[in-house]
Amino acid sequence: MITSKDNASYKRVRTAMREHRDEIVIEGPKAVADAIAAGWKPIPLPAFSPTLLKSITDTKTSQGVIGLFQRPRWKAEQIFSRADALVVALDGVQDPGNVGTIVRLAAAFDTAGIVLLPGCADPFGPKAIRASAGAILNVPIVSMAADELLATKKSIFVADADGSTNDLPAGILVLGSEGQGVSPALRGRAKAVAIETSGRVESLNVAAAAAIFLWRSFRRRTGA
Amino acid sequence: MITSKDNASYKRVRTAMREHRDEIVIEGPKAVADAIAAGWKPIPLPAFSPTLLKSITDTKTSQGVIGLFQRPRWKAEQIFSRADALVVALDGVQDPGNVGTIVRLAAAFDTAGIVLLPGCADPFGPKAIRASAGAILNVPIVSMAADELLATKKSIFVADADGSTNDLPAGILVLGSEGQGVSPALRGRAKAVAIETSGRVESLNVAAAAAIFLWRSFRRRTGA
Incomplete structure (x- = not known):
């Protein structure tokens, strides 16, 4: 379980939360499941410690679950x-x-x-x-x-x-x-x-x- | 000009912002003028220093002007x-x-x-x-x-x-x-x-x- 803010995956999620340019973060178990059901491809992430997760997303929204996805591009x-x-x-x-x-x-x-x-x-x-x-x-x-x-x-x-x-x-x-x-x-x-x-x-x-x-x-x- | 957070009027405004039970705060010159035009009675306040004002209201909303009013009661x-x-x-x-x-x-x-x-x-x-x-x-x-x-x-x-x-x-x-x-x-x-x-x-x-x-x-x- 990742506990360090120096972890590359943690930094990648934090950047996605802030910039949402190429990758975006979906928060909460239902929203993540819905995204996968809609055909969005999750980017594999290691498990983050609760403390680390709390530093980027509020507990109420995420309920301990976040997903990292490619930002969709429409024509x-x-x-x-x-x-x-x-x-x-x-x-x-x-x-x-x-x-x-x-x-x-x-x-x-x-x-x-x-x-x-x-x-x-x-x-x-x-x-x-x-x-x-x-x-x-x-x-x-x-x-x-x-x-x-x-x-x-x-x-x-x-x-x-x-x-x-x-x-x-x-x-x-x-x-x-x-x-x-x-x-x-x-x-x-x-x-x-x-x-x-x-x-x-x-x-x-x-x-x-x-x-x-x-x-x-x-x-x-x-x-x- | 009031600069201290111990000032009674400052505390009264801060309480009104947080609790808005009997007195409420209106922010911004146009909103304060509209409240007075609508018949609301402003409660006299001393001038607060910009730093003090910034500690209770964001500059963009207040533009340096706030008004304290009795909370209206409707029947x-x-x-x-x-x-x-x-x-x-x-x-x-x-x-x-x-x-x-x-x-x-x-x-x-x-x-x-x-x-x-x-x-x-x-x-x-x-x-x-x-x-x-x-x-x-x-x-x-x-x-x-x-x-x-x-x-x-x-x-x-x-x-x-x-x-x-x-x-x-x-x-x-x-x-x-x-x-x-x-x-x-x-x-x-x-x-x-x-x-x-x-x-x-x-x-x-x-x-x-x-x-x-x-x-x-x-x-x-x-x-x-």
Whole structure:
């Protein structure tokens, strides 16, 4: 059983927790089992002492079990090939809890996938993975620049108080940060869509807005 | 300018941040100004040194300004007197970010107010206040036991995968913790309501579910 912080496998896990660039960490027995069941290949690890494990993951989340996996890589075609469904593009959404919650919503409402524009929190970081509640395993996610998104020639929608409140047809829904909103390059090429509110708040939390838009799109497509 | 952690006003602010029982702290110049504009009475404080202020609040949120206020107390009648609107009751919702986001949604979708059943995070704690994005100032909130809620004789709804997916009429929507759900005492007396999903997730985040239910109720009432 590994007890030293100088151990190479320990350092590798710690790097994956912090950087989640090529390898990522999944925490908890159920989440690790689900990842393997979803076809993710675990990277063999030695057993770490409880003290060592506690230094990188909180006991409540991991319950003493973590798995190290290759970071999944999706292709843009896997997202844009579905003609009927909505794609969500996040523009500068910095909070990993919001990003993970939107990954969960994308699975719940069968969104084609998520495009990360610059300035977003990484959905494969520990906090975002927890917020995704397992959905990170099967939602296609790609990173892209705004001009690549425009090059897809799909219909683009952005949330705006003055926009249409009708249901969204298929296309790309861009959600921006609450402070900055969506970048002007995209805004200028997009149709404005809105969620009716009482006017007693200036804006909605980005994950709450996503919940309403994605559910409406799902219900329209399934005819429920 | 106060520089000592032994200062009585400093201790009072620190207690309010931690316990938020009778006095609460609002952070940031805009939030403090909004609280005063909403009729909240600030409790006079001496100026604290930047170092001292930094020891209780992060600079980004406070921008060097905090206000100490009496904790607002609402009466149950202020919530239950509105015949048309939905009331949200939270049952064991422990995450302050979720509680604050639901306060924000209650303002956005003109909900009559929020009932806190046992086991919820305090909406007047710093993290929940931040998540409410100012809505904490004008959403009526009361604490109540399950049997007091039943004694109101209002229609009670709980989210359940097998429930009706129709729009909610006026009444009380009970949202439980994601792990435990709604307590059996309430569940047995409630009508089940549901949000259609793809079935690819076991549940929705409680604030995401609230977003969809409250928006639907708002749209039904306003006929939008």
